[in-house]
Amino acid sequence: MDKFLIGVQAACSLSSLFFIAVGVVAGILGGAMPGINASITTALLLPFTYRMGPTQALMLLVGVYIGVQYGGSIPAILIGTPGTPSAGATLLDGYPLRQQGKAGTALYTALSASTIGNLISGIVLILVALPVAKMALSFGPAEYFSLGVLGLTLIAGLTEKNVVKGILAGALGLFLSTIGIDQFLGMPRFAFGSLDLAQGIDLVPAMMGLFAMGMMLQDFFKPVHLDSVNEKIKLTPLSGKEFKQILPTSAFSGLLGTVIGALPGAGAAIASYIAYNQVKQFSKHPEKFGTGCIEGIAASEASNNGVTGGALIPMLGLGIPGSGTTAVILSALVIHGVRPGPNLFISQPEIPYGIFIAVFIGTFFMFVFGLLYTRMFVKIVMLPQPLLNAAIIAIVLTGAYAVDRDIFNLYLVLGLGVISFILRQFKVPITPMVLGMVLGEIVEASMRRALAISLGDWSTFFTRPISAGLMILALVMLVWTLYRSYRTPKTKKTEEAAVASTASN
Amino acid sequence: MKRVLTLILATAMILAVSGCSNSTPAPSATSSSAGASKPAGTAESSAASSSAPTWKPDKPIDFICQSSAGGGSDLMARTIGSIMNTKGIIDQPFVVQNLTGSGGVQAFNYTQKQAGNPYVMQTVNSAFFVAPITGNIDKNYKDYTTLAVIGTDPNVLCAPADSPYNTIEDVVEAAKADPKGLSICIGNAGSSGSACSIIFEGAAGIEMTQVPFEGGGDGLTAVMGSQVDFSWQNIGEVVGPVESGLMKVIAIAAEERSDAFPDVPTFKELGYDVVYEVPRGIVGPPDMPPEAVAFYTDALEKLNTTDEWQKNYIEANFIFPRFAVGNEALQIFDEFYNDTYNIFDKIGLAVH
Numbered sequence: 064m065d066k067f068l069i070g071v072q073a074a075c076s077l078s079s080l081f082f083i084a085v086g087v088v089a090g091i092l093g094g095a096m097p098g099i100n101a102s103i104t105t106a107l108l109l110p111f112t113y114r115m116g117p118t119q120a121l122m123l124l125v126g127v128y129i130g131v132q133y134g135g136s137i138p139a140i141l142i143g144t145p146g147t148p149s150a151g152a153t154l155l156d157g158y159p160l161r162q163q164g165k166a167g168t169a170l171y172t173a174l175s176a177s178t179i180g181n182l183i184s185g186i187v188l189i190l191v192a193l194p195v196a197k198m199a200l201s202f203g204p205a206e207y208f209s210l211g212v213l214g215l216t217l218i219a220g221l222t223e224k225n226v227v228k229g230i231l232a233g234a235l236g237l238f239l240s241t242i243g244i245d246q247f248l249g250m251p252r253f254a255f256g257s258l259d260l261a262q263g264i265d266l267v268p269a270m271m272g273l274f275a276m277g278m279m280l281q282d283f284f285k286p287v288h289l290d291s292v293n294e295k296i297k298l299t300p301l302s303g304k305e306f307k308q309i310l311p312t313s314a315f316s317g318l319l320g321t322v323i324g325a326l327p328g329a330g331a332a333i334a335s336y337i338a339y340n341q342v343k344q345f346s347k348h349p350e351k352f353g354t355g356c357i358e359g360i361a362a363s364e365a366s367n368n369g370v371t372g373g374a375l376i377p378m379l380g381l382g383i384p385g386s387g388t389t390a391v392i393l394s395a396l397v398i399h400g401v402r403p404g405p406n407l408f409i410s411q412p413e414i415p416y417g418i419f420i421a422v423f424i425g426t427f428f429m430f431v432f433g434l435l436y437t438r439m440f441v442k443i444v445m446l447p448q449p450l451l452n453a454a455i456i457a458i459v460l461t462g463a464y465a466v467d468r469d470i471f472n473l474y475l476v477l478g479l480g481v482i483s484f485i486l487r488q489f490k491v492p493i494t495p496m497v498l499g500m501v502l503g504e505i506v507e508a509s510m511r512r513a514l515a516i517s518l519g520d521w522s523t524f525f526t527r528p529i530s531a532g533l534m535i536l537a538l539v540m541l542v543w544t545l546y547r548s549y550r551t552p553k554t555k556k557t558e559e560a561a562v563a564s565t566a567s568n
Numbered sequence: 569m570k571r572v573l574t575l576i577l578a579t580a581m582i583l584a585v586s587g588c589s590n591s592t593p594a595p596s597a598t599s600s601s602a603g604a605s606k607p608a609g610t611a612e613s614s615a616a617s618s619s620a621p622t623w624k625p626d627k628p629i630d631f632i633c634q635s636s637a638g639g640g641s642d643l644m645a646r647t648i649g650s651i652m653n654t655k656g657i658i659d660q661p662f663v664v665q666n667l668t669g670s671g672g673v674q675a676f677n678y679t680q681k682q683a684g685n686p687y688v689m690q691t692v693n694s695a696f697f698v699a700p701i702t703g704n705i706d707k708n709y710k711d712y713t714t715l716a717v718i719g720t721d722p723n724v725l726c727a728p729a730d731s732p733y734n735t736i737e738d739v740v741e742a743a744k745a746d747p748k749g750l751s752i753c754i755g756n757a758g759s760s761g762s763a764c765s766i767i768f769e770g771a772a773g774i775e776m777t778q779v780p781f782e783g784g785g786d787g788l789t790a791v792m793g794s795q796v797d798f799s800w801q802n803i804g805e806v807v808g809p810v811e812s813g814l815m816k817v818i819a820i821a822a823e824e825r826s827d828a829f830p831d832v833p834t835f836k837e838l839g840y841d842v843v844y845e846v847p848r849g850i851v852g853p854p855d856m857p858p859e860a861v862a863f864y865t866d867a868l869e870k871l872n873t874t875d876e877w878q879k880n881y882i883e884a885n886f887i888f889p890r891f892a893v894g895n896e897a898l899q900i901f902d903e904f905y906n907d908t909y910n911i912f913d914k915i916g917l918a919v920h
Binding site: 103109114199200204249251328382384385387390469 | 636637639642643646647649650654664665666667668671673674677702704748749751756757758777778779780781782785786788789790792793794795796804805807808809811812813814876880884885917
């Protein structure tokens with residue numbers, strides 16, 4: 064309890080509050096800009112923290128981290144392109160809602176769910192940070208592989224009505240993830256002598272091409288007129304009933320996100336897809352997912368915000384940076400002579416506990432600024448459709464270039480845009496393809512590592528308890544999904560809409 | 569007040585990011601340097617002349633970095649930029665560009681194409697030397713302009729906290745008894761960890777199973793969680809975890825012991841000639857104008873004498889201080905390149 068108070072003291076000074084607020088604002092803006100992710104935003108601010116005290120420096124960076132995860136949902140909902148890879152699952156229901164003129168509801172749902180996700184992860188941080196950190200260490204390559212397999216079962220969940228097309232898209236995504244230099248042998252694969260391809264396909268331009276560019280091309284040939292829809296956009300906060308509807312989903316996803324976030328090798332994108340699938344499979348009305356269901360948005364957003372707190376656990380408790388962002392925060396600590404690890408919780412409790420309290424304060428600021436920003440951002444989609452589309456293409460291409468200043472990214476966006484357009488004509492869903500790319504690397508590298516360690520013995524995936532548990536869970540999810548899709552009658556109109564909508568996403 | 573201003577600027581920077589990224593520097597920009605070109609890699613040291621340089625940058629400098637935001641080289645680049653500006657050594661801002669593709673090859677190629685441009689510099693890591701050896705890039709360090717070496721960053725051999733192996737003798741004995749039975753995390757193929765493993769296995773006559781893990785963080789997790797038996801890590805990243813008793817350090821692959829772990833012996837002390845100190849340095853594009861080279865080496869020398877640099881970078885990351893510019897720096901590069909070549913040649917990976 065004393066430590067808790069020390070944390071409150073550290074995080075509630077006037078300067079701390081100020082820096083958290085600045086961080087959150089910068090974070091939301093960075094997250095909302097496709098191509099600018101959390102690690103770039105924090106790295107840009109890092110030099111400015113050198114002259115601050117360690118606490119203030121952390122307040123600023125943690126504020127950014129919180130803001131970015133929420134900011135990424137804004138373009139996902141409004142223009143169908145996630146601002147950060149972790150908001151990829153948000154657009155599954157967010158964009159259909161926007162098409163129905165309910166952009167306001169979608170944005171407020173994302174904001175509320177993000178808030179709940181943050182609060183849950185904050186509570187976990189305060190109560191059990193160190194035990195969770197130790198638990199994360201029991202995740203070896205075999206466990207990461209099984210987690211990846213669990214993620215891949217989502218392909219079946221996303222495409223119940225046409226599993227073959229889903230698997231086709233997923234396999235394409237897995238294939239794309241194998242392009243580039245093989246980190247085990249140091250040799251390029253599928254690069255055909257091109258140095259650009261040898262760099263591999265970055266997730267950010269890939270998502271922009273597959274989602275935004277593909278959609279723009281589709282819109283060019285088959286325009287969807289949203290002007291009449293835009294007139295209906297209302298900005299009323301969530302009703303009590305809606306809030307009640309998303310509360311359990313958000314709490315569960317926030318917790319799941321925190322746990323996955325605490326695994327240094329997983330990440331926010333994986334967490335949001337896994338949470339989305341779990342919530343969908345155990346929902347009473349899974350057929351509504353993908354057509355504009357607020358629980359879908361809540362699952363994705365609560366989990367990717369849960370990851371924020373979760374990722375701080377191994378960073379503070381073990382000194383392991385699990386992501387680019389936590390690596391930046393870690394280096395801000397190191398510069399001030401602070402060495403993370405369990406000892407830090409005893410020797411300098413104001414730092415870990417200050418950060419924990421900062422998560423709550425940052426969440427408060429995120430909510431307040433989120434309310435203000437929502438009004439501002441919604442105006443964007445009120446633009447006439449041609450103008451908006453032109454602006455989206457410009458933003459997407461600029462963002463893809465900004466990732467690592469490589470002109471090749473623009474060709475990637477355009478090329479994958481065309482592929483996505485063609486796939487859409489055959490009603491092949493796009494999300495499994497992105498999922499394949501997200502999971503491809505973790506699945507392949509973890510499998511090869513696990514087999515190297517076990518000297519080629521495949522039973523390692525089934526004899527290690529956590530790995531075996533995840534494998535069984537994956538199997539259960541798969542059987543359950545297939546059983547339910549088999550049982551439900553296939554002629555309802557809503558379901559056809561669901562297929563069409565999944566295909567267009 | 570200054571802090572507030574700083575923060576306003578910082579926020580403005582976020583907004584300007586995409587804008588910044590568009591302003592590609594014009595190749596071979598300024599006037600005074602037009603005709604003058606020098607053979608690459610033979611940068612003239614201005615160590616002796618502390619007189620005011622004749623050339624000064626009048627627009628922002630691109631700092632190309634092969635590691636992602638938050639990585640070791642990125643941290644170095646951002647710290648240099650920040651101290652140069654706050655100490656008034658260089659007024660123009662540094663814009664750090666993380667070109668991480670192909671384990672750094674993208675960054676090295678970018679700099680290579682900027683011949684003669686005095687507004688580009690680049691950080692150096694082990695991949696900068698390894699990539700041309702294994703054939704992933706056709707130009708080596710001699711095709712760049714050497715600016716400075718700021719120190720070296722050796723690897724340490726780590727083990728889980730409860731590992732039964734405490735000394736090199738334990739490790740060698742166990743590895744001899746069970747060839748390939750012990751696993752060791754080496755970072756990416758071609759990283760400094762894989763070089764260390766090759767040297768160590770050769771010197772001790774042993775064989776272990778090398779498991780590549782991407783990035784230092786993944787390796788740390790694996791060794792703390794006893795997923796592997798050993799891991800090669802940089803000193804800076806293990807100090808905290810070792811102090812907290814989450815893992816231990818067995819030996820250091822350097823000529824001397826480190827201040828971070830005064831009790832940990834070097835391999836050399838124990839009779840194994842395992843020394844592999846990766847130079848952390850800065851290079852410019854080929855044919856950088858000599859005036860610019862003189863200006864930057866002078867600026868880097870000034871940087872090296874500031875307390876901020878020594879404290880925030882060298883000491884905080886436990887870098888072995890070994891500052892050098894000009895020919896002396898090139899010599900360090902020569903030595904390291906030759907060592908690395910021999911290591912990878914031995915196992916048949918050297919192409920050039």
